[in-house]
Amino acid sequence: MTPFTFRRASDASAAIGLVGATASAKYLGGGTNLVDLMREGVERPAALVDVTDLSQAIEARADGSILIGAAAKNTALAADRTVRTRFPMLARAILAGASGQIRNMATVGGNILQRTRCTYFYDDAARCNKRQPGAGCDAIQGFNRIHAILGASPACIATHPSDMCVALAALDAIVHLEGPQGGRTLKLVDLHRLPGEYPDVETELTPGELITAVEIPPLPFAARSTYRKVRDRASYAFALISVAAAIDIEDGIVRDVRLALGGVAHKPWRAWAAEAALRGQPATEASFRAAAEAELTDATGLRDNAFKIELAKRTIVAVLGERAGEEA
């Protein structure tokens, strides 16, 4: 690990000032990903600014929305009564990720900004365009079981590993940012980028910008939402495929739906095509299958991950079927 300075920030403006004062400074949340990457030599910040003293508040608002401080721990968010009743897919997604220990350390802001678990990104001896732009990608010809089937590029097939973000994408979450140029908001679905030619540029954040809060707008039918994760072992593994779903059915017709996928792309994948295909259709397995087909039309598989295309479709159909059964 390369040496670094360490400062604890008391509020967002102090944190932004401290990070702006040192080149290659980084914000530090729970450290469960950044400390590991520093140990591997993938990350080499000259300065760490600890932002875990920033707001951890989880505010249930009267209009049905929730405002979550970015320093809230993953455990606290999953255990929050309002989250569990208004947005159960979010609680289930968080609880499907990592281990009890890691959820106690990890913050909401850090979960959003965690890096891919592509093994070639971690391996200093492998070529990786994300770690070293222009170096090439050893995953494309390598062991790529966990890699992307949607939105990948010839430069990078890494996936975003977060479960929480899949639920946030489905719930139209809004990320609150503060930076040297002031504050702004960004939809979670617009925060992460597809790899394109520049897989090293993973988000739309500008230098020094800090996530201060995440807002989830009201969505009454999300009270019956869920999250299903398919993985290589029953617990403590990253997703092969995951699905966050909420569906609103009236008289057998899909009035509205929210659907997002994890484990498929460089960003949490909002299933816009499937949602459009479902609205106004009968809530039947045939409709669910057609919607899944529409979403995966452009999916491409490599040597080890082609099975995930059919797995994604089947998981979508299964989860929507389960939700429809509950609604009926």
Next chain:
Amino acid sequence: MNFTVNGKPIEAAFDLRTSLLDLLRDHLGLTGSKKGCNQGACGACTVLVDGARINSCLALAVQYEGRAITTVEGLASGGVLHPLQQAFIDHDGLQCGYCTPGQLCAAIGMADEIARGVPSVVTADLSAETIDLDHDEVRERMSGNLCRCGAHNGIVDAIAEAFGEVPA
């Protein structure tokens, strides 16, 4: 920098790169907490910070300045084993023992989470006020701790005895 470790105030000076695990083991001589994978996968380094279980290998010690840390060395009191330690012995919850300190701290942290009503991914009803500590709940909640000897069944039985009934 100041910490409270197993109830005692301590002061330590160390390189900022030092993990909480290395602080405990190499600076304070508390070698009960183990370094298995050193990347958060095995749980052998699990300690309690203000009662919450964490992976001390992924924690920079400097981030935990001023906090109260409990390691396996702090579980027994007055020469009497913690009930969970005795239960591990009674139920053969170990063979080589390398993962045991982490298993013990993780299970104590887990029991506190259950008492506070923190759900898990196998909790069927997220709106329930209380959570039954059944077999599936224990296995899911202890998945961050590996035992390569395969003593998991004894570990689950020990946790059941110490913290409540676990129907099969």
